[in-house]
Each structure stands twice: as C-alpha cells, then as structure tokens.
Amino acid sequence: MLGACRSLVRYRDGVWLAKVAAGQRLIDAGERAEVIRRAVAARHGGPPPTGAAARAFQHRVRDEIAG
Numbered sequence: 001m002l003g004a005c006r007s008l009v010r011y012r013d014g015v016w017l018a019k020v021a022a023g024q025r026l027i028d029a030g031e032r033a034e035v036i037r038r039a040v041a042a043r044h045g046g047p048p049p050t051g052a053a054a055r056a057f058q059h060r061v062r063d064e065i066a067g
Helices: 002-013 019-028 033-042 051-066
Strands: none
Touching: 002 019, 002 033, 002 051, 019 033, 033 051
16 A cells, blocks of 8 residues: 555655655545545554455555556
C-alpha cells in the first residue's frame, strides 16, 4: 500500500518520499484518504486496510502509472 503511495507521488510529483510521507501527501490531496489512513495507522499498530481495499488501491495506482 504505502509502496504504491510512493510510486504514485513519484509519478505525479517527480519526487521520492518515505512511505508514510507519501501516504500523507496523498491524504492531504484527498486521494482515497480512508484506505491510506488505515495503511499509515497500521505502521503504528493500528488495524490495516482490508486486503481487497489494498489490492484495489494498488491496481488503480498501477493503471494510472501505466497510462
């Protein structure tokens, strides 16, 4: 999830950020905020997003980057 966030920020903004920072940038931009918030929270012991939600986000990121 957060690796996909990094890739999406790199693709859109041209910069590499740490995983949580990339997730936060996307949250701040209003990008699928709930699933990303859960992924960030999971890094600190919170509940992760569901597998289906994570996969859907990753597929959407892949599709955007692939054009």
